[in-house]
Amino acid sequence: MARKPYLKTQEGKEAITGYLFLLPALILLSIFLLYPMGTAFYYSLTDFYILRPDEKNFVGLENFSMILGDAAFRQAFVNTMYFTVLVVPIQLGVALGLALLVNKKLKFKVFFRTAYFSPVVMSLVVVSILWTFMYNPNEGLFNEILASLGIPEQPFLSSPDQAMNSIIVMSVWQGAGFQMMIFLAGLQNIPGHLYEAAEIDGANLFQKFLHVTLPGLKNISLFIFITITIAAFKLLVQPMIMTQGGPLGSTKSLVYHIYEVGFNYRDVGYASSMAVVFTVMVLIITIVQRFLIKEEEG
Amino acid sequence: MKRMSKWIIPVSMSVALLAACGGESNGNGGNDNQNGNSAGNNTGNNDNSEQPDTVETGSADQEVEASGEESVVLDMWIHQTGEDETNFYVERIDAFNESQDEIFVEAEVIIDDGASSYSDSINAALVAGNLPDLLALDGPYVASFAESDVITSIEEYVDDADREDFVDSIIEQGSYNGELYSLGAMEASIPLYYNKDIFEEEGIEAPTTIEDAWTWDEFLEVAQDLTTEDRYGLNLFMNYGVGEWLTFMGAPFVWSNNGELIAEDGSTADGYFNSPETVEALEFVKELFEEGVVDLNPGEMQFEEGGAAMALGGPWISVSAEDAGMNWGMMPYPYSETPVSPSGSMAYGITTLSDHPEEAYELMHWMTNEESTIGLSEVTGMPPTRHSAFEQMDHYDELPWSIIRDQVTETAKARPQTPAYPVLTDAFAQAFHAAALGEDVEEMLNQQLDRVEREIGRFQD
Known part of the structure; x- marks a missing residue:
């Protein structure tokens, strides 16, 4: 008996169905992600100036060598790293703390959970505007509170030293609620009998947290760690709305710098080359993180 | 009361904005940063005390319809501003359509949040090659557009008497390399x-x-x-x-x-x-x-x-x-x-892609003529751009407005005309x-x- 062609077999049919299911996603990804990424890579090798779309010249790696000497890029890079290195552990910690709080059998649990989560559903732009009011050195809420505690007024966003830290605090407040929900799901997945066993062994609250809760959350923590890191690298809205990258460039992030060069200064070629560098950077960091996670699991 | 207001603004805003989260929200939600960025180039309608009702973007609500007999149809972009100002532009366009039957103008209101969305729209249309015949543009950007051949010189259309009637700063703002590219109906100043x-x-x-x-x-x-x-x-x-x-x-x-x-x-x-x-x-x-x-x-x-x-x-x-x-x-x-x-505000430019630059100039002229600049000034509180307009507007003869008139006609200097x-x-x-x-x-x-x-x-x- 002649063998059926592969596509006529049960296995083949399932494969076709599978690929058909994949198709819509693949098409959309190609149009809205892969194609733009490809063009960005192409533009990064040209001197594309937005007002002269028909006069793109191939300039090789000139844009990339310009990045090396670009003080603004360097500053934006340092700012972005600073933001990421601080925001990731703080946000992770705050999210875990909030999750532990609302996981307790408290009155008004639902209310607190909603309250902590509500900043997440607000638009980041809106939150940024509101916090700009609250950070206002003369009339803002925060200095009002500080004054009532007898602490001298702070300049917040208008000081090069405090602006980025102020943005970090706001970002954690806005973002932590989301990770809290993920942590909460993780907490509720830890079997109760583990805690019971720990109690029988005489473990105190802290020991239970250290030896039961934390190991139970390990995979979730790593997932959150990666997503926060990538999100932190994409810092844009907060400085754009709150400080316009100032004072003295102290809150200019990489993505903001790329946006400005590309759209305000119309230098799409150079902006694309910075975007390529940025993508490679995030890619490397993600791969390293993935690698570390694999190690941990193994 | 003063103390309380510090709490009330954020709280009431967050309530209002939370409500707006689901739907589309128009306007700037009181963002003074954005308003300020545009303040110089844009309009006075972004004043901080009152948020103007903004007009929806997209095709303007024109009252006058095309008869179908016009030989030329022009596309025009106007930037989104306060309702009164945008309505005034649309009224003037309607009046233009009615005043003759050669040209019909289709106006489109393009989002302008005071930051960069209007210029983003121009950039996108430019790359895609579908700019309108006439567009509103920000005064200091005339040189960029002229240098890159996005807008075309209007030297051959503009007559001397007309040129003389515009205040110097508006001619200066609209010129690049000794040629006139752009005219506007609105000036600005800072007293x-x-x-x-x-x-x-x-x-x-x-x-x-x-x-x-x-x-x-x-x-x-x-x-x-x-x-x-x-x-x-x-x-x-x-x-x-x-x-x-x-x-x-x-x-x-x-x-x-x-x-x-x-x-x-x-x-x-x-x-x-x-x-x-x-x-x-x-x-x-x-x-x-x-x-x-x-x-x-x-x-x-x-x-x-x-x-x-x-x-x-x-x-x-x-x-x-x-x-x-x-x-x-x-x-x-x-x-x-x-x-x-200080000087400078929104103005108009004819794009090089236009097949009908002469007709587009007629429209530009209409949008910046005496009637337009006086009307616009009355609606927005911004100074007009023509000497003849100042002569007709009595309040500019007296303090405090005479200060603005004197500045616009005597000391105003346009920002540098460089790409x-x-x-x-x-x-x-x-x-x-x-x-x-x-x-x-x-x-x-x-x-x-x-x-x-x-x-x-x-x-x-």
């Missing part, structure tokens, strides 16, 4: 506002003509005298953020000190942007802040609430001051060597802000100069 009650109390006399305008020394002295424990002498609206406002408001300090931001032929900024005159001007700005005369973080209504005795603000401040019920006056922009005042403007203006705004923060002015100017020079280099081959 020195003052609180009349405070001035009376302190026995200070405000100058009423440009000849009597204060020099920097007089200005600083008065500002110092007026600064008290709970009041600043001056407000520079630093709350608008580091953007176009700082160039629009701040560059006259340099110009009046006989400095420039860039060489007249645009070939270099070295020796201009960092010249002793420029340094001196920003040193003066720095002094204002160091002396505690100006607030680096003023509240939105600082001047209107009496928290500052004087203010260098746009024409829209008269609206918010009036609304606040304060007793206000205007005097001329203070100067160092030569009186100079490097986007970088130049940001560089200057950064340097101005650094001066306000007390940084080394010369070092900051030289640091920013590198960017400007690199950008200028792009247009020099």
